[in-house]
Amino acid sequence: MQRPLSALAWTTVALLGAGALGAIALKRGEPVNGIWFVVAAASTYLLAYRFYSAFIAARVLVLDDTRATPAERLDDGRDFVPTNKWVAIGHHFAAIAGPGPLVGPTLAAQFGYLPGTIWLIAGAVLGGCVQDFVILFCSIRRDGKSLGQIAREEVSRRAGLIAMTSVLAIMIILLAVVALVVVNALKDSPWGAFTLAMTIPIAMLMGVYMRFWRPGRVLEASAIGFGLIMLAVVGGRSVAQSPEWSSVFTLSGPALAIAIIVYGFAASALPVWLLLAPRDYLSAFIKVGVVLALAGGILLVRPTIHMPPLTRFVDGTGPVFAGTIFPFCFITIACGAVSGFHALIASGTTPKLLMREGDTRLVGYGSMLMESFVGIMAMVAACALTPGVYFAINSPAGIVGASAEQAAATIAGWGFPLDPQHMHDLARQVGEKTLLNRTGGAPSLAVGMAQIFSGTIGGEGLLSIWYHFAIMFEALFILTVVDAGTRVGRFMAQELLGHVWAPMGRTGWYPSILSTSALIVGAWGYFLYQGVLDPLGGINSLWPLFGIANQLLAAVALVVATTILIKMGRTRWLWVTLVPTAWLIVVTMTASWQKIYHADPRLGFLAQARALSEQIAAGAIPAAKVAATERLIFNARLDAAVTAVFAGLILVLIAEALFEWYRILSGRGEAVLRESPYVATRWAEVS
Amino acid sequence: MRALREWMARVWRGFRQASGDSAYELYLERARPGARLSREELWLDTLRRRYSGPSRCC
Numbered sequence: 112m113q114r115p116l117s118a119l120a121w122t123t124v125a126l127l128g129a130g131a132l133g134a135i136a137l138k139r140g141e142p143v144n145g146i147w148f149v150v151a152a153a154s155t156y157l158l159a160y161r162f163y164s165a166f167i168a169a170r171v172l173v174l175d176d177t178r179a180t181p182a183e184r185l186d187d188g189r190d191f192v193p194t195n196k197w198v199a200i201g202h203h204f205a206a207i208a209g210p211g212p213l214v215g216p217t218l219a220a221q222f223g224y225l226p227g228t229i230w231l232i233a234g235a236v237l238g239g240c241v242q243d244f245v246i247l248f249c250s251i252r253r254d255g256k257s258l259g260q261i262a263r264e265e266v267s268r269r270a271g272l273i274a275m276t277s278v279l280a281i282m283i284i285l286l287a288v289v290a291l292v293v294v295n296a297l298k299d300s301p302w303g304a305f306t307l308a309m310t311i312p313i314a315m316l317m318g319v320y321m322r323f324w325r326p327g328r329v330l331e332a333s334a335i336g337f338g339l340i341m342l343a344v345v346g347g348r349s350v351a352q353s354p355e356w357s358s359v360f361t362l363s364g365p366a367l368a369i370a371i372i373v374y375g376f377a378a379s380a381l382p383v384w385l386l387l388a389p390r391d392y393l394s395a396f397i398k399v400g401v402v403l404a405l406a407g408g409i410l411l412v413r414p415t416i417h418m419p420p421l422t423r424f425v426d427g428t429g430p431v432f433a434g435t436i437f438p439f440c441f442i443t444i445a446c447g448a449v450s451g452f453h454a455l456i457a458s459g460t461t462p463k464l465l466m467r468e469g470d471t472r473l474v475g476y477g478s479m480l481m482e483s484f485v486g487i488m489a490m491v492a493a494c495a496l497t498p499g500v501y502f503a504i505n506s507p508a509g510i511v512g513a514s515a516e517q518a519a520a521t522i523a524g525w526g527f528p529l530d531p532q533h534m535h536d537l538a539r540q541v542g543e544k545t546l547l548n549r550t551g552g553a554p555s556l557a558v559g560m561a562q563i564f565s566g567t568i569g570g571e572g573l574l575s576i577w578y579h580f581a582i583m584f585e586a587l588f589i590l591t592v593v594d595a596g597t598r599v600g601r602f603m604a605q606e607l608l609g610h611v612w613a614p615m616g617r618t619g620w621y622p623s624i625l626s627t628s629a630l631i632v633g634a635w636g637y638f639l640y641q642g643v644l645d646p647l648g649g650i651n652s653l654w655p656l657f658g659i660a661n662q663l664l665a666a667v668a669l670v671v672a673t674t675i676l677i678k679m680g681r682t683r684w685l686w687v688t689l690v691p692t693a694w695l696i697v698v699t700m701t702a703s704w705q706k707i708y709h710a711d712p713r714l715g716f717l718a719q720a721r722a723l724s725e726q727i728a729a730g731a732i733p734a735a736k737v738a739a740t741e742r743l744i745f746n747a748r749l750d751a752a753v754t755a756v757f758a759g760l761i762l763v764l765i766a767e768a769l770f771e772w773y774r775i776l777s778g779r780g781e782a783v784l785r786e787s788p789y790v791a792t793r794w795a796e797v798s
Numbered sequence: 799m800r801a802l803r804e805w806m807a808r809v810w811r812g813f814r815q816a817s818g819d820s821a822y823e824l825y826l827e828r829a830r831p832g833a834r835l836s837r838e839e840l841w842l843d844t845l846r847r848r849y850s851g852p853s854r855c856c
Binding site: 322 | 812814815816817818819821822824825827828829836837838840841842843844845846847848849850851852853854855856
């Protein structure tokens with residue numbers, strides 16, 4: 112009786128999902144409700160989790176709950192702590208969910224809602240979740256070792272070195288691009304800048320509370336911090352309306368960039384308890400709360416999607432970023448579907464927490480499904496805006512013009528009507544001077560979220576509060592990534608430099624701390640500053656560079672996973688990791704090639720450098736701007752070189768892995784699997 | 799009613815554990831008596847370990 116009921120239930124879910132996907136894919140010329148996106152995604156995720164992840168667990172990985180996990184064997188109450196799987200999934204999700212699944216889908220909405228939505232769902236189910244799940248399994252079988260260590264042991268020493276170098280390089284680009292998103296969201300916004308500035312003393316107060324007054328009382332300190340931050344959000348309106356204070360917090364892009372660079376250095380060099388950790392706790396709570404609130408808001412408000420399924424910009428002429436739908440839709444979505452960075456978390460803290468191998472399915476596969484769902488909600492929030500408003504906010508002044516009238520004329524020419532007065536009214540309603548040319552995705556997402564939240568609580572009267580709450584939320588947890596990433600980059604630099612001169616490897620030695628912090632901050636700060644000065648908004652260059660780097664790291668993780676499956680003798684099921692690997696390699700290599708060599712100066716870095724050089728040679732650049740233009744030429748060439756280095760490193764790693772695969776599969780070498788020896792669990796309940 | 803209270807207590811325990819609020823109590827359950835850290839020492843040790851590797855993603 113139970114079996115037919117189960118079959119009926121899953122058939123219903125499948126039909127519901129198919130109906131919802133049909134509704135969003137096949138409707139033409141009539142508005143679609145956002146609720147269909149939620150139903151389509153949720154149904155597909157449920158089916159994928161129930162059947163595909165179960166298949167991977169049973170047939171491909173053959174998870175063994177009788178095998179003691181590192182958390183059981185090495186339990187020390189500190190690094191290795193047996194943790195309930197629902198608690199572990201909370202830890203893991205809080206760690207992997209960053210700004211990527213919010214910003215990527217928002218930017219990719221320039222192609223229309225359909226390509227990004229399909230990739231968010233399909234990419235996660237077949238690629239991102241598989242990567243996270245398999246790497247978590249590989250790490251748990253190796254005492255919680257990191258991706259770099261696993262690559263070194265299972266592929267080759269060179270592969271391990273490449274993986275570690277790639278991580279450091281990717282981190283630098285990641286930090287630059289997310290910091291640029293914050294700069295673009297807060298420039299000339301005294302309300303937003305004030306709120307974010309206030310998070311620093313609030314975090315420090317929390318740090319002192321948890322260090323001296325009530326050590327480790329995370330919930331108490333976070334509740335106090337949250338209350339103070341809400342006061343700062345509400346109080347920001349008065350600051351923005353005060354002529355004196357407003358001028359103090361009205362900052363230009365370059366000024367904000369310098370402020371964030373100084374902040375990043377301080378966060379890396381100061382004791383972790385004072386600023387980084389309290390901000391991280393606060394950010395994690397707000398992040399989870401906002402994600403839940405956004406899901407509830409979409410269900411209650413049921414927003415209408417105004418963006419068409421496909422826009423004319425699939426041809427690569429989009430104003431938000433240059434590039435055709437293939438490969439740039441996939442590169443831009445990045446973390447919402449597949450994220451190489453997750454492999455670092457899945458081979459970091461999480462494998463040291465799980466009580467059973469079977470928990471890797473829920474924590475690895477399930478967490479990534481949740482992250483993809485966040486991406487779907489961001490897509491709904493962005494596409495609920497009218498296309499005219501979306502493009503006016505996300506397009507740089509160099510393309511649509513700097514006034515509402517110019518922008519309206521340009522955007523209407525693309526077929527998306529926009530009343531300039533509407534942009535003025537919208538800016539006034541959200542408490543900003545202007546919303547034009549706010550590239551980077553964060554402001555348009557904040558407008559979308561604010562409309563959904565105010566539709567649930569407060570109506571239009573609270574639109575400005577909700578907008579600045581959303582901006583604070585985005586900026587807060589982006590800066591948390593900047594803090595934590597800079598610090599990890601510092602440790603990596605100290606480890607590398609320690610091989611050259613031993614004292615540099617001492618993590619507590621202040622000359623080493625200060626110099627390596629300056630090195631890492633200087634590296635991402637350079638790219639950030641170049642992005643701020645870029646007349647095309649910076650996001651056009653840096654987000655694709657980040658997307659390429661992130662997806663290349665995913666390819667690395669999947670290549671390592673495939674090597675391990677070959678060594679385990681699971682050649683029959685190799686397609687599970689090989690198909691997403693091959694797809695990622697094709698996408699990233701095509702995108703890398705186009706970013707370097709494409710003839711369109713908006714897309715190809717070298718073509719951009721050439722076009723600017725020709726303009727200088729032809730005397731088309733005023734003398735006062737020649738030096739700045741020469742800097743742009745240098746930056747374009749540098750970006751081309753960085754892209755080439757990323758792609759080159761990964762090609763070497765793939766070649767190393769292919770050699771290893773050939774050696775094993777042809778019988779020329781023995782498959783040596785470096786798993787920890789089997790130890791039976793002492794916990795009786797697994798049977 | 800009792801079942802609801804127990805369920806809520808379980809959820810609260812899970813929430814405290816997930817947030818790290820009960821880390822010291824959990825640590826005391828496992829630590830050897832001779833080598834126990836104080837609450838403050840454990841807090842600093844936890845932060846040092848957490849933020850010396852990738853802890854937040856993109």
